[in-house]
Amino acid sequence: MKNSRSPLIFIFLTIFIDLLGVGIVLPLLPFYVKMIEANSPAWMAANYALVVGALTASYSLFQFLFAPILGGLSDRFGRRPVLLLSLTGAGLSYVLFGLADRFEPLGATAVLAVLFVSRIAAGITGGSISTAQAYIADITTPETRARGMGLIGAAFGLGFMLGPAIGGLLSTISLSAPAFAAATLIFGSVIFGYFTLPESLPVERRTQKMGSLNPLRRLSAVVRRESIRPLLMGILLLNLAFAGLQSNFAVFTESRFGFGPMQIAFLFAFIGLMAVIMQGFLIRKLVPMFGEARLAVTGLALMTVAFVGIAFVPVAWMLYPILALLSIGSGMATPSLTSLISRSVSAQEQGSVLGGTQAMNSLTMIVGPLMAGFLFDTVGPLAPYLTGSLLIGSAAIVLTLVLRPQLVGVPAPQKAPAPLRVEAEMSGD
Helix, strand or coil, X not given: CCCCHHHXXXXXXXXXXXXXXXXXXXXXXXXXXXXXXXXXXXXXHHCHHHHHHHHHXXXXXXXXXXXXXXXXXXXHHCHHHHHHHHHHHHHHHHHHHHCHHXXXXXXXXXXXXXXXXXXXXXXXXXXXXXXXXXHHHHHCCXXXXXXXXXXXXXXXXXXXXXXXXXXXXXXXXXXXXXXXXXXXXXXXXXXXXXXXXXXXXXXXXXXXXXXXCCCCHXXXXXXXXXXXXXXXXXXXXXXXXXXXXXXXXXXXXXXXHCCCHHHHHHHHHHHHHHHHHHHHHHHHHHHHHHCHHHHHHHHHHHHHHHHHHHHHCCCHHHHHHHHHHHHHHHHHHHHHHHXXXXXXXXXXXXXXXXXXXXXXXXXXXXXXXXXXXXXXXXXXXXXXXXXXXXXXXXXXXXXXXXXXXXXXXXXXXXXXXXXXCHHHHHHCC
């Protein structure tokens, strides 16, 4: 393709705005549920945190189910229509989210139903990320592909870092203002893409048959590999705890310190900023110095301490240093574990193994929020974070035993792992 700059700009905007929308909405979910709690059925009031977790999980579930479907449709009909239609659907989902409070006269259940429909629609259209990656693969050469994929990582980081801050600022106008702002940005991106985005997949390269649409197929293949099971267990436990924190943190801070959307949004933005610093700069310097095994175990240990710190934090301002410790630990452990898995298989198996790892991480984004919400409601506000520390601490112990030869030896010179998406920092993906 002679000029790939405009398509790459559009792809960047697509991913950036998608994560911006997720970040904008995430701190607001507890306050929507709180808004309807006074008129809600008894079961809703008794399961406040679980409802918030279910809203988060519904997005992740349908993104998980529809990612292979959208990828198959793009292989058959081209990338451009799938991307534009997905963006349009995402914009409509945020419009519906912003209109949810207008259904309050119909009762709390009606508002909750609208919220769930909007998050499910956003999850379905959010599965277009794999199509965006395929578009970049279409228009880049093997030599420039890493740079193109790095653009997706940058978009993830910026979107998740700025989204909560923007959502918090706009929430001072109204709870619906952030969702309408996200919809406006998405529709603007659709217009831009309609006039500037060419098709990247020629008709002669398209397939007439849809590939496997079973999202669990990749997962089952990777779990059967005994050699990397301990590493997979480490990633599974880490991401399960982190997914619970992501969905429950706004509920926790509102309950513990009376935080509003603005204060919670700044905490999420701070986590995103720390993740960008770790992934974009520090991890490249730390890997050659200490090795991936040591960074993975040390990162898990730091996260274990941070989860306990969140549970028992005495004053609100101390959340910032604790979250910094959490982000540093995650920034050390997540890319190191992924890289260790990548180094444990042949070059021909990289795609299938990392794809299976991605599927496993997606499942944690479904189970983690539900687990955290259930523990918060039935056991108490500290339970999701003490459970998270137990999960991550267990991962640290298992990996210390498995990686012992690499931990006690002198680390060989290693190349720093490629920066991962910041979404993976926050959601385990």
